Amino acid sequence: MTSLSELQPETVPPDAENPRVKGRTPLQLAWARFRRDKVALVFLVVLLLIVVFALTAPLWASWTGHPYSATFPKTGLDENGQPIGPSGDFWLGADQLGRDVLVRSAYGARISLLVGIAAAVLASVVGVVVGTLAGYVGGVLDTVLARVMDITLALPYLLIAITLAVTFQVQSVAASLTMTIVVIAFFSFAAFGRIIRGQVMSIKQKEFIEAARSLGANRWRIMFVDVLPNLVAQITVLTSLLIPTSIVFESTLSFLGVGVRPPMPSWGAMLGEGSEVFQTAWWLLVVPAVLLLLTTLSFNLLGDAVRDAMDPRGDRQSGGK
Structure with missing residues (x-):
């Protein structure tokens, strides 16, 4: 007589059928999607080469003398x-003046990358704090912070940046570099903060936030423990896309003569100098322009690729497979 246990089908764990099937974290899934984007990988290599070019600026000066x-x-x-x-x-x-364009371009890459990354990170920190407070707390605080961001976005940033640079008349390279970073961050945080504010207003209506409130969690714990971790992907993408904007902003200020002070070279200042003698010395304009184009294009394409890779709702790089 057949027993009941013999009639029941044998259950085999999925991993036993296929040992290669393993669970993957969201970060591993994002990296897998990113690796499928061949264009992003190419420009990642280009960006790494520019970073190495900037870091080895003293070596270029030593090699060429x-x-x-x-x-x-x-x-x-x-x-x-x-x-x-x-x-x-x-x-x-x-x-x-008989100065080496190669060496000056390498040091200019240092300035562009430093200003772009520092200003983007500073604007991101301020934007996240302001946007989180405005979106979660709401009420009068939301009204005040939202109006501050609206006013900041409405200001003619380039005109005010030039006015600040002329008014303070900083002479040292370090002071002019610091002021440039602060000015760019000030005019960049508002757009960042508005996006974060909208995301926070959406997240705070979710069920897990309601559950945290019902368990007695205070407002600050919910904001920084429950809400912010769900914004990591958005913050990462926005910061990566803000870096090229900051680089262009710095180059514009230096092109107009109110950015980083000489003798420190800047791509923007080199473009301004090269535009005066472009017809007889084309390399003075082409070299910094190509470097600036490649850097900003690389950051923009990588930012788009990171956005697609971290989107859990679809896999555009694999055609939805």
Whole structure:
């Protein structure tokens, strides 16, 4: 007689049928999606090369024997006093004062990356705090903070930035660099904060937030323990997309002569200098312009790729498979 246990089908755990099937964390899933984006990987390599170029700026100065602020009128200028083009001594040519464009571009990459990342991180921190407080607390605080962000977005940021730079008249490189970062962060946090505010207003209506309230959790714990962890993906993507905007902002200020002070080179300042002699010395304009284009394009494409990779509702890179 057949027993009841023999009639029941044998249950086999899924992992026993296929040992390769393993659970993956959201970060692993995001990395898997990101790796499928070949364009993003290419520009990730480009961005890494630019970062290495910036970090090795002192080595370039040592290898060429051309400090970034040193002038070489005998070797960097021709008999007519015009800058020489790319050659064995000056790989990317020289500028109007006989300074090495390669070395100055490497140090300019340092300034652009430092300002872009520092300003974006500062704006992100301020935007997250303001947006979280406004979205979760609500009431009068939300009204005040929302109006502050609206006013900030309505200000002519470039005109005010130029006015601040001319008014304070900072002379040191460190002071001008700090002021540039603060100014860019001040005019960038509002757009960041508005997006975070909207996300927080949506999250605070979720069931798990209601459950936390019913268990007696206070407002601050809910904001920083329950709400903010659910905004990591949005904050990461917004910050990565804010970096190229900050780099362009800094280049614009330096192009107009109110950014980072000389003798520290900046891509924006190099563009301003190169635009004056572009017809006879094209490399002075092309070199910083290409570097600026590649850097901002790389950050933008990587930001888009990170957004797609961290989106749990769809896998655009794999065609929805």
